[in-house]
Amino acid sequence: MIDTVLHNTTLITMNPNGDIIENAVVGIQDGQIALIETKTPDAPLPTARETLDAGGGIVMPGLINTHTHLPMSLFRGLADDLPLMTWLNAHIFPAEARFVTPENVYLGALLSCAELLLSGTTTCCDGYFYEHHVAEAVHHAGLRAVLGQGVIDCPAPGIPDPSRNIAEASAFMDAWRNKSPRIQPSVFCHAPYTCSARTLKAARELARSTAALFQIHIAETRGEYDQMRSQHHMTPVAYLHSLGILDSQTLLVHAIWLDDADIALIAETGAAVSHTPESNMKLASGVARVEAMLQAGIPVGLGTDGCASNNNQDMFREMDTAAKLGKVFSLDPLAMNAQTVLKMATRDAARAIGLERWIGSIEPGKLADIVILDTHAPHLTPMYHPESHIVYAASGSDIRDVMIHGKWVVRNRHIVSLDMADILEKVRIECQQIQNWSNHQ
Amino acid sequence: MIDTVLHNTTLITMNPNGDIIENAVVGIQDGQIALIETKTPDAPLPTARETLDAGGGIVMPGLINTHTHLPMSLFRGLADDLPLMTWLNAHIFPAEARFVTPENVYLGALLSCAELLLSGTTTCCDGYFYEHHVAEAVHHAGLRAVLGQGVIDCPAPGIPDPSRNIAEASAFMDAWRNKSPRIQPSVFCHAPYTCSARTLKAARELARSTAALFQIHIAETRGEYDQMRSQHHMTPVAYLHSLGILDSQTLLVHAIWLDDADIALIAETGAAVSHTPESNMKLASGVARVEAMLQAGIPVGLGTDGCASNNNQDMFREMDTAAKLGKVFSLDPLAMNAQTVLKMATRDAARAIGLERWIGSIEPGKLADIVILDTHAPHLTPMYHPESHIVYAASGSDIRDVMIHGKWVVRNRHIVSLDMADILEKVRIECQQIQNWSNHQ
Numbered sequence: 001m002i003d004t005v006l007h008n009t010t011l012i013t014m015n016p017n018g019d020i021i022e023n024a025v026v027g028i029q030d031g032q033i034a035l036i037e038t039k040t041p042d043a044p045l046p047t048a049r050e051t052l053d054a055g056g057g058i059v060m061p062g063l064i065n066t067h068t069h070l071p072m073s074l075f076r077g078l079a080d081d082l083p084l085m086t087w088l089n090a091h092i093f094p095a096e097a098r099f100v101t102p103e104n105v106y107l108g109a110l111l112s113c114a115e116l117l118l119s120g121t122t123t124c125c126d127g128y129f130y131e132h133h134v135a136e137a138v139h140h141a142g143l144r145a146v147l148g149q150g151v152i153d154c155p156a157p158g159i160p161d162p163s164r165n166i167a168e169a170s171a172f173m174d175a176w177r178n179k180s181p182r183i184q185p186s187v188f189c190h191a192p193y194t195c196s197a198r199t200l201k202a203a204r205e206l207a208r209s210t211a212a213l214f215q216i217h218i219a220e221t222r223g224e225y226d227q228m229r230s231q232h233h234m235t236p237v238a239y240l241h242s243l244g245i246l247d248s249q250t251l252l253v254h255a256i257w258l259d260d261a262d263i264a265l266i267a268e269t270g271a272a273v274s275h276t277p278e279s280n281m282k283l284a285s286g287v288a289r290v291e292a293m294l295q296a297g298i299p300v301g302l303g304t305d306g307c308a309s310n311n312n313q314d315m316f317r318e319m320d321t322a323a324k325l326g327k328v329f330s331l332d333p334l335a336m337n338a339q340t341v342l343k344m345a346t347r348d349a350a351r352a353i354g355l356e357r358w359i360g361s362i363e364p365g366k367l368a369d370i371v372i373l374d375t376h377a378p379h380l381t382p383m384y385h386p387e388s389h390i391v392y393a394a395s396g397s398d399i400r401d402v403m404i405h406g407k408w409v410v411r412n413r414h415i416v417s418l419d420m421a422d423i424l425e426k427v428r429i430e431c432q433q434i435q436n437w438s439n440h441q
Numbered sequence: 442m443i444d445t446v447l448h449n450t451t452l453i454t455m456n457p458n459g460d461i462i463e464n465a466v467v468g469i470q471d472g473q474i475a476l477i478e479t480k481t482p483d484a485p486l487p488t489a490r491e492t493l494d495a496g497g498g499i500v501m502p503g504l505i506n507t508h509t510h511l512p513m514s515l516f517r518g519l520a521d522d523l524p525l526m527t528w529l530n531a532h533i534f535p536a537e538a539r540f541v542t543p544e545n546v547y548l549g550a551l552l553s554c555a556e557l558l559l560s561g562t563t564t565c566c567d568g569y570f571y572e573h574h575v576a577e578a579v580h581h582a583g584l585r586a587v588l589g590q591g592v593i594d595c596p597a598p599g600i601p602d603p604s605r606n607i608a609e610a611s612a613f614m615d616a617w618r619n620k621s622p623r624i625q626p627s628v629f630c631h632a633p634y635t636c637s638a639r640t641l642k643a644a645r646e647l648a649r650s651t652a653a654l655f656q657i658h659i660a661e662t663r664g665e666y667d668q669m670r671s672q673h674h675m676t677p678v679a680y681l682h683s684l685g686i687l688d689s690q691t692l693l694v695h696a697i698w699l700d701d702a703d704i705a706l707i708a709e710t711g712a713a714v715s716h717t718p719e720s721n722m723k724l725a726s727g728v729a730r731v732e733a734m735l736q737a738g739i740p741v742g743l744g745t746d747g748c749a750s751n752n753n754q755d756m757f758r759e760m761d762t763a764a765k766l767g768k769v770f771s772l773d774p775l776a777m778n779a780q781t782v783l784k785m786a787t788r789d790a791a792r793a794i795g796l797e798r799w800i801g802s803i804e805p806g807k808l809a810d811i812v813i814l815d816t817h818a819p820h821l822t823p824m825y826h827p828e829s830h831i832v833y834a835a836s837g838s839d840i841r842d843v844m845i846h847g848k849w850v851v852r853n854r855h856i857v858s859l860d861m862a863d864i865l866e867k868v869r870i871e872c873q874q875i876q877n878w879s880n881h882q
Contacts, residue, residue: 073819077829081778114819222772281765282833284774311833312820317758324722324762325769331663333725337522378514378555379753381865382872384879388518392723392752397838424822431823438825 002048003406004028007039009054009372010386014061014346014361018339020386026059028368031406036364054372057400058386061362062122062144062369063315064349066274067215067253067303069128070137071100071108073115074431076307078438084221084283092308094441099434100157105130106137107430110423112313113141114415119314119396122369122404125251125274125303125353127188127215129157131172139180142409142417144369146353147176148188148215151203153195166202173210182405184355186213192236193224197243204245213354215251215274216240221285225257237262246271249354253303254279255293256286263289267296272352275344277322278312279305287329290322290336301349302341314396319345323391338391372401443489444847445469448480450495450813451827455502455787455802459780461827467500469809472622472847477805495813498841499827502803503563503585503810504756505790507715508656508694508744510569511578512541512549514556515872517748519879525662525724533749535882540875541598546571547578548871551864553754554582555856560755560837563810563845566692566715566744566794568629568656570598572613580621583850583858585810587794588617589629589656592644594636607643614651623846625796627654633677634665638684645686654795656692656715657681662726666698678703687712690795694744695720696734697727704730708737713793716785718763719753720746728770731763731777742790743782755837760786764832779832813842 004027011024013036027035027046035046045051079091105128116124123144128134131149138145149172150156151165159168169187176185187207189195195203200216207214219225219236228236237258240246248270255266255273266273275288293300302322304313319341326336350360358367373394375383380398383389402410409417445468452465454477468476468487476487486492520532546569557565564585569575572590579586590613591597592606600609610628617626628648630636636644641657648655660666660677669677678699681687689711696707696714707714716729734741743763745754760782767777791801799808814835816824821839824830843851850858 074823076823076834077825080826080829080833081775083774087774111819111822118819278761278765281769282774284768284772284776286772287769307820307834311829312761312836314820314836317761317836320719320753320758321762321765324719325766327725328722328728328766331725331727333524333528333723334522335725376865378552378559378861378865379748379755381552381868382515382517382875384518384872384876385521388521388752392521393517393748395753395755395758395836395838397836420819424817424819427822431825435823435825 002027002029002034002046004050004052005046005048006052006054006059007045008056009059011036011362012058012060012386012390013363014343015363024059026362028406031368033362033364033366033368036362055374055376057375058373058390059362060371060373060390061346061360062371062402062404063120063345064301064353064360065116065121065124065303065313065315066251066301066349066352067276067305068112068124068126068313069306070112070124070126070134071105071128072306072308073112074099074104074108074427074434076311078308078434095434095438096157098437100129102130102133104430105133107423107426109134109137110141110418111427112307113137113143114418114420114423115313116143117141117402117410117415118399118413119316120371120373120399120402121315122371122402123355123359125215129159132175135176135183139183140417142404142407144182144359144404146184146186146213146355148186150188150190151195151199152190153199165199166206169203170206173206173212177210184212186215188215191217192239193227200243200245207249211249213249213251214245215253218252218255219257220254222257235259235262237265241265241269251352254285254288256280256288258289263292263296263298266293267298272299272301274303274352275300275322276303276305277325278318279309281325283309287325290326291330294340299348299351300344301352302344315345316390316395319391338387341391342387368403368406370403371399373398374400443468443470443475443487445491445493446487446489447493447495447500448486449497450500452477452803453499453501453827453831454804455784456804465500467803469847472809474803474805474807474809477803496815496817498816499814499831500803501812501814501831502787502801503812503843503845504561504786505742505794505801506557506562506565506744506754506756507692507742507790507793508717508746509553509565509567509754510747511553511565511567511575512546512569513747513749514553515540515545515549515868515875517752519749519875536875536879537598539878541570543571543574545871546574548864548867550575550578551582551859552868553748554578554584555859555861555864556754557584558582558843558851558856559840559854560757561812561814561840561843562756563812563843564796564800566656570600573616576617576624580624581858583845583848585623585800585845587625587627587654587796589627591629591631592636592640593631594640606640607647610644611647614647614653618651625653627656629656632658633680634668641684641686648690652690654690654692655686656694659693659696660698661695663698676700676703678706682706682710692793695726695729697721697729699730704733704737704739707734708739713740713742715744715793716741716763717744717746718766719759720750722766724750728766731767732771735781740789740792741785742793743785756786757831757836760832779828782832783828809844809847811844812840814839815841
């Protein structure tokens with residue numbers, strides 16, 4: 001007798017062979033994948049406490065979003081279509097200084113968790129301030145996450161004195177190590193242009209001391225690239241390497257402005273990349289050389305970035321954009337095919353954030369982070385190739401059910417784990433304040 | 442007593458002032474917008490046969506998709522991630538030769554109509570073969586459309602003898618002129634590399650003789666550009682102009698490979714452009730110079746293209762991509778802002794296809810093509826700027842209700858006008874044949 005059996009489905013395993021199993025049966029026991037079979041017409045289903053008919057839809061691994069700032073959902077659409085520095089200095093930073101409180105971090109993170117869950121994302125890799133409250137929200141919502149307390153050399157929400165930034169990050173890691181099976185603490189260092197070499201090295205050591213993931217924004221804009229070249233006579237990536245930052249538990253976020261030597265360096269050190277095409281497009285930062293990175297063997301995961309710069313956290317849309325942008329950027333329709341992009345949102349993403357042992361595919365022994373995609377809508381009928389549909393035609397709203405760690409968090413398009421009416425009402429009240437403030441800026 | 446009153450909404454008018462009216466009341470009478478008011482707390486609503494509470498969501502003009510091949514929904518995802526010529530010659534053309542029958546054209550068009558309606562598109566501009574059957578499907582579904590019978594100088598579905606192509610197009614126009622208030626017949630000439638100068642001129646004259654829209658694929662690939670330069674010593678656009686094709690009732694589809702003189706020529710002749718960013722990206726055709734076209738005063742509408750090369754017909758996603766691609770292509774975050782892109786999917790699109798007198802905005806006297814967007818989902822809460830939400834955060838699945846020509850075609854996310862279960866079942870049966878054929882290719 002196992003816990004749950006799913007049947008009547010096309011199973012996208014994302015295992016190393018890329019197996020797709022028609023008419024599959026998936027068994028879940030104690031939060032893990034226990035069995036995968038093909039249903040034969042006469043054989044009965046395995047006995048289970050719960051048997052769920054996937055309705056002929058797709059069962060696939062939950063998507064993994066490798067770069068989020070969950071609490072920023074409260075600022076979605078507050079300021080768009082602006083030059084990067086105006087957007088940051090005149091809108092986002094002042095709004096953060098005023099409205100990023102522990103309560104709002106918790107509320108905004110809950111709101112983002114709801115968006116992620118409803119659109120089929122089961123794991124995210126996040127960095128922000130008051131990350132303790134992000135962790136509480138993620139834990140409450142039932143999501144899985146790698147969470148990094150932000151480190152930056154200027155006064156930040158919750159850290160008025162920047163000299164306390166490493167201590168705060170350390171306290172966060174201590175508090176969340178082994179606290180929840182779904183939460184891995186991490187360090188999120190903002191960027192080489194906002195952190196001194198000393199801070200970068202200290203943050204790196206902090207992460208390394210507990211074998212935690214070290215996340216950092218890098219090589220996002222041409223301006224940053226030029227600044228690093230002029231200040232340090234090195235590219236941003238070479239600069240990080242010179243400080244001993246890069247290793248196989250380093251996640252380089254954005255990584256747009258890279259030369260060939262940077263790509264070789266990343267590959268050599270085993271560092272991973274979070275590719276955030278929609279944010280890079282919206283902020284006009286540039287187009288990352290993803291094909292070259294993949295060819296060099298770099299693990300590249302997809303990410304949406306915070307929804308002040310996207311403004312959605314739908315990984316299905318991100319996959320579609322990643323594929324299409326890769327093709328037009330290289331003028332090669334063979335670039336970034338559906339299989340490649342789907343891996344970047346599942347298996348490769350898991351590797352990029354250090355969780356490949358546990359998630360990223362549906363294989364016996366892995367944790368049961370599973371989504372069911374309803375394929376009955378007009379825009380998904382007919383279905384010739386499920387991977388093509390997932391990347392080019394489906395969207396987050398096609399997700400019917402979501403299981404994380406063996407537990408249902410979304411059923412029939414409704415979140416089981418959260419009181420959404422209450423959350424949305426609280427968000428509306430709080431954001432009225434933000435709107436009023438913004439109108440008088 | 443008027444027919445319908447909508448209230449409790451933020452109204453995006455898309456009128457020339459770009460007015461957005463909070464707490465708006467919209468009255469519809471005889472298929473037209475009859476009144477637009479702001480609701481005052483004490484004033485009663487106008488008396489109407491039907492009063493609909495928009496639930497605090499957004500009321501906006503139905504979206505206009507300026508380039509579709511509706512029947513190709515049957516081929517969605519059949520072949521992806523291939524070089525353009527392999528995709529066309531080894532997959533799409535053989536599949537069309539075998540499976541494009543009158544029955545399948547009707548069925549595929551109905552399927553696309555369902556997708557369009559459910560995602561908030563109320564008008565499309567289509568070109569295909571057996572267009573008479575597309576027109577029947579559009580008429581039945583309740584959509585509005587400009588429809589062009591395809592003209593090409595090779596055997597095509599329904600036209601085994603290409604010398605009949607103009608006669609067939611003419612017969613289609615005769616049959617559908619004044620037949621349905623929602624259908625405008627048009628001529629769809631495939632491309633300058635598939636039609637002789639004589640065919641191009643004859644097709645152009647046919648359209649001109651009844652003041653109908655003339656649609657043509659142009660300057661889609663670098664290869665086409667080079668071919669025209671070598672064959673005719675002219676750019677594709679200059680070649681069309683040399684044949685007398687360009688005027689204010691010409692819709693140039695794709696229009697990617699343009700030089701400055703081409704843009705000036707298009708502007709001077711008053712021709713319009715259909716910008717299809719997602720198809721251009723997926724086929725790796727290139728990035729159109731939209732900002733330059735807009736600056737030159739060219740009417741540019743957005744289009745999805747057929748769903749063999751996209752593979753979705755969601756205009757919300759197309760808007761998002763158009764904005765983001767425009768920004769990253771120019772490395773300018775101010776390029777293609779939300780207002781600009783929303784105009785390209787409504788008001789400017791109507792102008793591009795010659796229907797600006799009737800649709801594209803919610804103004805008294807225009808036809809009542811209206812959609813209601815549900816803004817209560819986590820990914821649309823809070824809402825600071827509705828236009829930002831529409832372009833960067835919403836998707837077609839957020840559409841709750843759709844009215845065309847004063848008549849409801851979608852209510853509470855269900856299509857009123859079609860028996861979807863029956864259509865989807867027929868599609869599945871037919872596409873099983875296509876799948877079997879494809880597996881043996």
